[in-house]
Amino acid sequence: MCGIIAYSGKSPAAEKLYRGLKRLEYRGYDSAGISTLSEGCIFTAKHGGRVERLRADLGALSGCTGIGHTRWATHGRATDANAHPHLCGRFSIVHNGIIRNCEQLKKELKGLGRTFFSQTDSEVIAHLLDMYYCGDMLQAMLHAVARLKGLWAVAALCADFNGFIVARRSSPVVLGEGDDGFYAASDVHAIVGCAHSCCVLEDGDIAVVTPEGMRVYDSLLNPVVRAFEPVPAECAGGDMEGCPHYMLKEIRQNAAAITDTCDGFFRCEGADGLFKKLARADKIVLTGCGTAYNASLAGARLLGWAYDCPVSAHIAGEYCSDPPRLTTRSVCIAVTQSGETADTLAAASIARGCGAYLIAVTNCPRSAVTRLADFVVPVCAGPEVCVAATKSYIGQLACFHLLAAGECAMRRAGQLQSVAAKVKKLAFDGAYARVIASLCASSRAVFFLGRGGDVDVAVEGSLKLKEVSYIFSAGYPAGELKHGTLALVDESVLSIVLMCDQCLVSKCESAVEQILSRGGKVAVITTLPSAYASVSPRVQAAWLLPQTCAHLSHFISSTALQLVAYHTALLVGRDPDKPRNLAKSVTVE
Ligand code: BG6
Secondary structure, eight states, X not given: OOEEEEEEESSOHHHHHHHHHHHHGGGOOSEEEEEEEETTEEEEEEEESOGGGGGGGGGGOOSSEEEEEEEOOSSSOSOTTTSSOEEETTEEEEEEEEETTHHHHHHHHHHTTOOOOSSOSTHHHHHHHHHHOSSOHHXXXXXXXXXXXXXXXXXXXXXXXXXXXXXXXXXXXXEEEETTEEEEESSGGGGBTTEEEEEEOOTTOEEEEETTEEEEEOTTOOEEOOOOEEOOGGGGOOOOTTOSSHHHHHHTTHHHHHHHHHHHHHHSTTHHHHHHHXXXXXXXXXXXXXXXXXXXXXXXXXXXXHSSSOEEEEEHHHHTTXXXXXXXXXXXXXXXXXXXXHHHHXXXXXXXXXXXXXXXXXXXXXXXXXXXXXXXXXXXXXXXXXXXXXXXXXXXXXXXXXXXXXXXXXXXHHHHHHHHHHHHHHHTOOHHHHHHHHHHHTOSEEEEEESTHHHHHHHHHHHHHXXXXXXXXXXXXXXXXXXXXXXXXXXXXXXXXXXXOGGGHHHHHHHHHHHHTTTOEEEEEESOHHHHHTOOXXXXXXXXXXXXXXXXXXXXXXXXXXXXXXXXXXXXXXXXXSOTTOOSSOOOO
């Protein structure tokens, strides 16, 4: 996904747009650009690379109206030419989303003699606006978006108009009102501290914004009113709390994610009805992407133990090609930190289409998934800025524990509160994590192994390491290693073996021996003193975590593996908050 921002008011636009883009970088940071408008002239600066590169250009971007963009590339590499804004005639535009019929439109527009300067899909919007413009920006935008197929949040400047116009379909847009002007942005996070109130544009809306005010129209150009509400204070994201990176700050918020999610759960009205839905379900499916999918694996295990029906986790991107057969008695749980991931929204829509009851487990209360769901179970982890999910994953686990506990949720919450205290202590102690990180940093590949519930933690721990260190890794059931992957094991490969379930220790110890006997490096991470005491002296490292029962151990072992990934990233010189090629949530399929 990408981030767009726009401003029109009494203050110079460039600095405001730059600040907002810095807050939107989690949405993508392959390239960035700004256009401003002053006395009928459009000034533009855009570069491949991070938003920071725009700082040197701000002085040349005059005017109190402008648009900005930070990009996660979908069409075309991260070059200056492919950076937004895209210009055509009297227009400059920024776009978040994907134009599925861009090739067909390009062919038509080239046939009319138009020249394209980028490989992006978005540039067609600038040409359509220029082609349909006859002095009325609103009409031009209406005709332009009528030609588009796909998803868009598009903001446009016109040299003839002192303001901007913004239109959306599927990709999010919030409007904001501040003391010195008016804003539009992909996420309210971008305008915190500038806007005091905000509203969400609905699909099909077009807003015309000038330094004097905003007017919103629906897709038939009927004026509409969207409800404004105060900009939530928690969106501020807070300061770094003494941490050098958001990733460490957010790992240290894991404990609060557990306790706040418990509190949020019991504030939900209708949770009892939810338990009845789950108890009567003929099938429960969970779906998500990335870390949210990995949380779904743990959720499926917990709910499978709790309810007498088939429970399964599905990768959202694969859901549409092989959708589980659901009925009106089925329950689908869409798990998504941002609530905006296109693959997950698509899967949730399919489930809804089957008549299933849709539960959303999300960290973003005003997101698209909440508008799809029959019930929202809030993850109360607070804004998660680091692209790699950490505290939101922990909060998702807490949600699954409470959903699995049913009428005993209050008692389970008590258990979660006690494990949270252990998580908090662990998150502030990086000593052992740094030891294992040094082993990861010097390895060609890292396997994460476990059995039972530890497999879910291993899979997520592997993803975390890949995301922030770029080291090849895979998460596996420990028993599976010998059926093929063991062929990759040699002295350049590290295997991190989790042992948090007493019943499965001996089988994990067999895997350790199989690896050691082939010269592989091993690190053991366990919550069990007995397993720790019997660790082979030939392993490279062993870490005894705070003790807890097996079904709660994933809070602790996941926190440990997040710390390992974070410290590995530092050792290999990566930016743990903004890994290359990634974005916080991908709003295209
Ligand atoms: C990816 C992110 O783009 O989307 C991951 O880099 C995330 O960190 C995944 O887990 C799913 O995002 P969400 O918002 O649907 O949980």
